[in-house]
Amino acid sequence: QTVVTQEPSFSVSPGGTVTLTCGFNSGSVSTNYYPTWYQQTPGRAPRTLIYSTNTRSSGVPDRFSGSILGNKAALTITGAQADDESDYYCVLYMGSYWVFGGGTKLTVL
């Protein structure tokens, strides 16, 4: 069974930089898994931030960026703002199905 792992929680200071990661138990994440990142606030639908590793979705500020770091996908937020406080989910494509990570709750304080 494929398990996609994310940090359960993270904290960043306003104006700071944070990197969230997305790994899985079957090896290394590569661009072949089309890692995609979503932001979700309580009671709202997810919003697409980054798709196919590092492509920003329309309207997403350039302080959000995606990459591969080591054997994981990564989402970096540069210059964190108060309204970045949200849940962040990654998803990986496994050929015929998608698997979400458990999400990271980001606190900005």
Add this chain to the structure above:
Amino acid sequence: EVQLLESGGDLVQPGGSLRLSCAAAGFTFNSDAMNWVRQAPGKGLEWVSLIDGTGGVTYYADSVKGRFTISRDNSKNTLYLQMNSLRADDTAVYYCAKGSPFAYWGQGTLVTVSS
């Protein structure tokens, strides 16, 4: 502007059935794969099912395989999810999502399975 509007969520007893719909607008519906993704209360996102643009290719998560059926009517720009043999752990907000990966999302419809 892409619009996705889910409907059909309800309270249903264990073992029951329900059909969800997702009305799409603002894009060429038959050119895009569509998905259902769910989120149990207080939990994370779970991909449920995918259908390609023609409706000829479908995939399912193991948790729903054999119980749920995804389909689409391209003449009506509508996506469906037929859910049978519902269980308590199917309780969730169900989102339809456009594309693969999921570029656009609807606002979701709540399915509650409880006696």
